[in-house]
Every structure is written in structure tokens, then in C-alpha cells.
Amino acid sequence: MSAVDESTDLFRQEAAELVAALERGLLDLEQTPQSAELINAIFRDMHTVKGSGAMFGFTDLARFVHDFETAFDRLRQGEVQATPALIAVALRACDQITALIADPVSARAASDGLLAELAAALGQNPAAAEPVVEGLHLRFYLPVDCMRLGCNPVLLLEELRALDQGAGEVPVRALVDRVPSLPQLDPQDCWMGWEVTLRGAVSEAAVGEVFLFLRDDMELIITPLAPQKDAQAPDAAVTRQPDPAEDPEASVAASGTAAAGNTIRVPTERLDELMDRVGELVIAEARLSSLAYSRRDPALLAVAEDIQRLAAGMRDTTMSIRMVPIGSIFGRFRRLMRDLSETLGKPVNFVTTGAETELDKTVIEMLADPLVHILRNSIDHGLETTEARRTAGKPEAGTIELSATYSGAEVLISVRDDGRGLNAERIRARAIEGGLIAADAQLPESDLLRLIFEPGFSTAKTVTELSGRGVGMDVVKRTISGLRGQIELSSEPGHGTTVTLRLPLTLAIIDGLLIEVGGEHYSLPLAAIEECVELPEQHAVAGSSASLLNIRGAMVPFVRLRDLFETPGAAPEFQKVVIVSSGGARVGLVVDRIVSNSQTVIKQLSQLHAHLKCFSGATILGDGSVALILDVSQLVDYGRAREERARHAGSVFGRPERAVA
Incomplete structure (x- = not known):
């Protein structure tokens, strides 16, 4: 790629960020039309787009933005007011800016029409001549x-x-x-x-x-x-x-100070490559530490500790570079909700909190589509019509809240609406109609509600532009599972629905607990582990007693990983139980031995191993051997299914099932 092409690509990236900032500013201005600070910020963003566009040869873009910039200069001077009509035209102008950057020739024709709408919104005569x-x-x-x-x-x-x-x-x-x-x-x-x-x-x-x-x-x-x-x-x-005539040294110094705070842009491919190198460094550091402790050489141990410290610092710094505020995608949803509100005729108060919460950039990039589907469902299916809300004694404008917060080594992203809630009986009827469950199946309400994530499932009576084909929530489930996350769903009829996404902070390096089963090592994400306990003596022999543990008064189902993986040989006398949680449910994993905590560099499994649902990846240990990373959500679902089958059979006793992932 030539230097000119690289510069143009850089301009396109910066312009996309500026257009996003413009949209956020315009939506804020619609709520507070008298805010001089917002008007000035919008004006500055427009001016930057115009100047940068001219510099990189986007003349049509620069001239188009110039007329809108002139309009907002009148706003700055107090000559006109920020009316809803002006905001609506300005938002469409943001779309036109994007089009003029992508294809200036094709988009040129639409500019004149928008400028005429702008003149009408300002109460101007576009044909007025300049003296x-x-x-x-x-x-x-x-x-x-x-x-x-x-x-x-x-x-x-x-x-x-x-x-x-x-x-x-x-x-x-x-x-x-x-x-x-x-x-x-x-x-x-x-x-x-x-x-x-x-x-x-x-x-x-x-x-x-x-x-x-x-x-x-x-x-x-x-x-x-x-x-x-x-x-x-x-x-x-x-x-x-x-004026440098008054203090030229101050002017030169100010210029230098501004330049000193500049940032540089780095292609995401280079960040990914750097993260891969850091991951290999963490593996090499683990191997060096293992070798140093086996040799018991004081000099080698000292070097290993220094390398460990430096590798940890580089790992933390590199991971922090990859972290991006989730607010970077929150902004685009405000425009989406505004447009959907107008299309459906449903007034909506869209509230966002926790925009400063940071996630790995890869997670952020993959979150956009799932959140779009969830938000569209919230306003289309969740919120009632204005008349229905008025009849139910609710405010005419519905509320949809998008929030993000930290929870240990995870981030919780929730979408909550105050609408009608999910209708469990209607979901059941559609599931039976679609062959997802048997007519006589007895499912807990939580499992029944989760059927909305099945492929092809929809409760919409008619197919519209927004819903009815049953593909949206299936996309959400697949994407979140691919991010090693979980989905939690809760609903209260007449009061609304909350969808919560549990996501790891990063997809590259995690803290893991190394366990041993039948002489093989496995890794469990430390963020999913609640506690570790001894397996009670009465449960030591498989099939000899109940498949539930009493953990401080709470009954927790457990799974023997030896049985799950069909491991040959006898189990050790003293086994451990690792209590893990996912989606609000808990399950105990019976293991032979707990080895240690370790930094786990995640390596994706090949396509040949994609069917192994109980494993989310693999990692390389300090001795060069490979340990599979257990998928906690799959293991929890398996444990819950065993518990439900035992309960429906009328007893929680029986031989543990054998299953290969």
C-alpha cells in the first residue's frame, strides 16, 4: 500500500470517529438545545471533518460540511434555535458525510437536497444572493x-x-x-x-x-x-x-506543548501480533521458571524471577493497550433507538450507564451485532404501544437501559426494559409448534425462557422489517458463546425483561487454575471458580450416593470429570471438588488434584476439534505439555441437565452418566 493510500485510510478512520462524535453531540443537543458547550463541540467536529476532507482531496465532502458548519455558526451566535427539524436534518447529514467519504461520485447528488432541507429548517431562502x-x-x-x-x-x-x-x-x-x-x-x-x-x-x-x-x-x-x-x-x-508580538516565546512553547501530547495510530493487526508475542513470552517464562526450580540454581532462579516480573509487566501493559471503553459502541445505539422509536411510534427513554467500562477490543468489535438484536427486540417485542402503556398505568414513554459494570474478571452488560415481559405460555406454545420440545415436556421457567435463543424461534405473529424470522437471538447466543461468555435472562410479566451478557475482560491471556484428572492436566478460568472443597467420604465411590453436595445449606450438583472423560484407572483416595458458576447456576467438578494457579495463554482449537463442546481452547504449560481449557458454561449446563433428569425421575440417586464432550 502506498503512503497516499495509508494516509487516506487514516483519514477515513478519523472521519468515522468524528461522525460518531457528531451523532452523539446532536442527540445530546436534542435533549438540551440551549447548551452552548454542545453547540461548540459539534461545530469543532464539523470543522475538523471539513478541514481534513479538504486536505485529503474530498472536496465535495468539504463543501457540503461547510454549509452545515455555517448553520451551526448561526446557532453559536444565537440567531437560530436547535429545533427537532434541524437535528433531524443534521443527523441525515452525518449519513451523507459517511456516503461522501465512501463514494464521493455516487453520493454527490444527494447533497443538494439535504442543503435545501437545511435551509428550510433554518427558515432561509436558499436562492438569496450575496451582495x-x-x-x-x-x-x-x-x-x-x-x-x-x-x-x-x-x-x-x-x-x-x-x-x-x-x-x-x-x-x-x-x-x-x-x-x-x-x-x-x-x-x-x-x-x-x-x-x-x-x-x-x-x-x-x-x-x-x-x-x-x-x-x-x-x-x-x-x-x-x-x-x-x-x-x-x-x-x-x-x-x-x-499574538507572538506580545509574547512569541509563549506561543512557541504552547505549540510545542500541544505537539508533545500527540498520540499515534497503530493498525490492529500489529496489536494482535504483539499480543501473540507476549503470549509466547508468557509460555517461555513459565518454562524457564519450571527449569529454574528443577535445577535449584540460585543464579538461574534470580534470572527467572526477573524475567517473570518483566513478562508480567509487559503482559499487563499490552493488555491495557487492547482495552477499549465500551462507550465507543454505546453512542451508535442512541441513533438506532431514536430511529426505531420514530419507525414504531413508541416513545423511548434510552439510558446508558457504565460507558467507561473497558473490554478487550476484539470483544468490543464482536458485541455490536448482538446488542443491536437485543435492543431491537426490547423496543419491538418488549415495550407496549402508547395506548397499552397508558391502560396499564405506565408512563407513555418506555425506558430501555443499557449498562455495563465490572464483576471480578468479567464485565456484565445488561439491557433492561420496563415493558410487558416475556410470556412463558406463549413461548411454550411456539416451542411445541416448532418441534423444539415435546407437548408433555415439563421445563422450569428459566429453561423455558431460554428457548428464545434457539435457531428459528420467534413469537412474532407477523414478519416485519424488525422481527419475526427467528434469527436475531440465535445470532446473539452464537456470538456470546464464541466470546466465552454467558447469557442470563430474567423477566417479570408486566414489568419488563433483563438480558445480561457475562463476558471475559480479554480473550488472550487469563488467570487459570490447573487441575489434574487421571494424570492429565486441565485449566479452569479462575474468574468462574467460587471455591474448592474436599469431596466428602460418602461420595468418594462413584454411584454410591447422591449426586448433590451440601455447600453451607445449598444443594449443588456435581460432575465427576473422571466419568465425563471416561478416564481409566482408580480415583485417588482424597479427591477435590471445584465449585464453578455460570449464568447464576453452580456445579461442582470432582478432580483428582489441584495443581496451581497459572497464567493461561489461550490457543484456539482446530476445526477438527470444534465438536468438543466441553473445551474452549488449550494452553501450553511450563514443561511444554498441552492442557485443555474447560468450558465452564457447558459443564454447568451438563450438571444442571443431570440434576433435572434426576429430579424428574423422582430421585436424586443413581449411577452417574458417562458422556464424552
Whole structure:
């Protein structure tokens, strides 16, 4: 890829972030239309999009944004108000900006229509002509960093000369009063100013077109030559930089300070590669530590401890680089909910909390689609119509809350609505109709509600653009399972539904508990472990007693991993039980021995092993051997299923089942 292509791609990435910021600002402004801070922030984002677009050759984009920027300048001046109509047009303008970046030629035709809508929203006549003046005197100072951004002052002066339309020679005088002393002068900074006299018929709008991409960051004084209004008073003056004639050292220092805080963009592929290298380093460090402890060499042990400390620091730093605030995707959902509210005619108060909660960037990227499906279902299926809410004594506007919070080494993301809740009987009827369960099946309500995540399941009576095909929640389940997460579902008829996603902070390196079963090592995610206890003597022999443990008054089903994995040989005399939890349920895993805690570098299983549902990956131990990582959610589901079968059989006794994942 050429340098030009890389720069253009960089612009597209930055523009996407700016458009997202614009949408957030516009949606906030709709709620607080008098906020000067929001108006200024929107104006700055528009100006940045315009200037960057011009720099990278997106001229149509720059001119389109310029007109919207002008409208928000009127908002800044208090000449117009931020009406819902103006916000609606501005939101569609955000879509047009994205289209002009993706395909400027195809999107160009839609710009004029939006500009006409903008004029109507502002109460303007788009055909109004700018007055022409016989002669203008210009005095201007360009932004100090204009040449760094690709501006050529000589070309600007040539454009001004071309405006004079043959009225003779155009006088130009350089202004050097702001140029700092030589030791402080940076040749890339533009400290000069100019005075230009245009004697022909010219409009101020034409002058503004010359400075289209610099106008709001420069000082420009326009004075008509012929006495009109008050010829001595400048019509406009915009100042961004301090006057270096008063304190040039302060200006140079300020410029240097701003530059010092710059950040750089790194392609995600490089971050992924760095994470892979750190993972290999963690494995090598574990092998070195194992070797050092086996040799008992003090010098080697000291080196191993240093490497362990450095590897841990590099691991934590690299993982922190990959962490992204979940608020980066929260913003796009506000626009989604606004549009769905208008489409369905259901007023909605959309509330977000915990936007600062951080997750691994890979998790963030894969969360967007599942959350879209959940939110669409919440407003389409969950919330009642305005009339139904009024009849039920609820506020006419429904509430949907999207929240994120930390829970140990996991993040909980919840979508809660105050709608009608899930109808268990209707779900059961549709499940029987679709052949998902038998007509005489007796399922607990929690399992019944979870049927909405089955492929093809839908309770919608008709197929619409939003729902009815039964594919949305299936996508949610598959994606969350692929992220090693769990879904929790709770509902109260008449009061609403809550869907909670439990997700790991990272998919690369986790803290694990190393266990042994039949001489083989396995790893359990430490975040899923509640406690470890001794297996009571009466449960030591398989099939000899109940399959439930009494853990401080709570009955917890347990699974013997020896039976599950069909491990040959006799079990040791003293076995351990590791209590794990998932989705609010608990199960005990009977193991031969607990080995140690360790940093677990997750390696994905190959396609040949994709059918092994009880394993989520593998890791390499310090001695070079491989340990499979157990999938806690699958094991918990298996334990719960055993418990339900035992209960429906009328007894919790019987021989443990053997099952291969």
C-alpha cells in the first residue's frame, strides 16, 4: 500500500470517529438545545471533518460540511434555535458525510437536497444572493500550523488576485510584525500576515470560498473600500493563536506543548501480533521458571524471577493497550433507538450507564451485532404501544437501559426494559409448534425462557422489517458463546425483561487454575471458580450416593470429570471438588488434584476439534505439555441437565452418566 493510500485510510478512520462524535453531540443537543458547550463541540467536529476532507482531496465532502458548519455558526451566535427539524436534518447529514467519504461520485447528488432541507429548517431562502461590493481591503493571518497541514499561502494569494476580475494590479503587502526571533523560528510555522486590496466587484462570500478550509482558525478582517455601513469597522475577526508580538516565546512553547501530547495510530493487526508475542513470552517464562526450580540454581532462579516480573509487566501493559471503553459502541445505539422509536411510534427513554467500562477490543468489535438484536427486540417485542402503556398505568414513554459494570474478571452488560415481559405460555406454545420440545415436556421457567435463543424461534405473529424470522437471538447466543461468555435472562410479566451478557475482560491471556484428572492436566478460568472443597467420604465411590453436595445449606450438583472423560484407572483416595458458576447456576467438578494457579495463554482449537463442546481452547504449560481449557458454561449446563433428569425421575440417586464432550 502506498503512503497516499495509508494516509487516506487514516483519514477515513478519523472521519468515522468524528461522525460518531457528531451523532452523539446532536442527540445530546436534542435533549438540551440551549447548551452552548454542545453547540461548540459539534461545530469543532464539523470543522475538523471539513478541514481534513479538504486536505485529503474530498472536496465535495468539504463543501457540503461547510454549509452545515455555517448553520451551526448561526446557532453559536444565537440567531437560530436547535429545533427537532434541524437535528433531524443534521443527523441525515452525518449519513451523507459517511456516503461522501465512501463514494464521493455516487453520493454527490444527494447533497443538494439535504442543503435545501437545511435551509428550510433554518427558515432561509436558499436562492438569496450575496451582495457584491466595489472593492475590499483584506488583512489576514493564517493559522500558524497551516503549512504543516498542506496549505500553500502563495496559491491563496493567487486565488485572491483572480477574484479582481481584471481591475488591474492587486496590491499585496507582507506583514512581518508577528514573526518571532530567529532562535525561536520554526520554518514549518506560518507567522506572516498579508494585506490585499481588491478593487473590482467582489463579494465577501467569494473571499470566504478562498479561505474555505482555514476561515475559522485564522484572523481575517474585511473592510469595504467604498463607504458602506461603517467602513472603519471590521466585519469579521476570528482569532485562534496568541499574538507572538506580545509574547512569541509563549506561543512557541504552547505549540510545542500541544505537539508533545500527540498520540499515534497503530493498525490492529500489529496489536494482535504483539499480543501473540507476549503470549509466547508468557509460555517461555513459565518454562524457564519450571527449569529454574528443577535445577535449584540460585543464579538461574534470580534470572527467572526477573524475567517473570518483566513478562508480567509487559503482559499487563499490552493488555491495557487492547482495552477499549465500551462507550465507543454505546453512542451508535442512541441513533438506532431514536430511529426505531420514530419507525414504531413508541416513545423511548434510552439510558446508558457504565460507558467507561473497558473490554478487550476484539470483544468490543464482536458485541455490536448482538446488542443491536437485543435492543431491537426490547423496543419491538418488549415495550407496549402508547395506548397499552397508558391502560396499564405506565408512563407513555418506555425506558430501555443499557449498562455495563465490572464483576471480578468479567464485565456484565445488561439491557433492561420496563415493558410487558416475556410470556412463558406463549413461548411454550411456539416451542411445541416448532418441534423444539415435546407437548408433555415439563421445563422450569428459566429453561423455558431460554428457548428464545434457539435457531428459528420467534413469537412474532407477523414478519416485519424488525422481527419475526427467528434469527436475531440465535445470532446473539452464537456470538456470546464464541466470546466465552454467558447469557442470563430474567423477566417479570408486566414489568419488563433483563438480558445480561457475562463476558471475559480479554480473550488472550487469563488467570487459570490447573487441575489434574487421571494424570492429565486441565485449566479452569479462575474468574468462574467460587471455591474448592474436599469431596466428602460418602461420595468418594462413584454411584454410591447422591449426586448433590451440601455447600453451607445449598444443594449443588456435581460432575465427576473422571466419568465425563471416561478416564481409566482408580480415583485417588482424597479427591477435590471445584465449585464453578455460570449464568447464576453452580456445579461442582470432582478432580483428582489441584495443581496451581497459572497464567493461561489461550490457543484456539482446530476445526477438527470444534465438536468438543466441553473445551474452549488449550494452553501450553511450563514443561511444554498441552492442557485443555474447560468450558465452564457447558459443564454447568451438563450438571444442571443431570440434576433435572434426576429430579424428574423422582430421585436424586443413581449411577452417574458417562458422556464424552
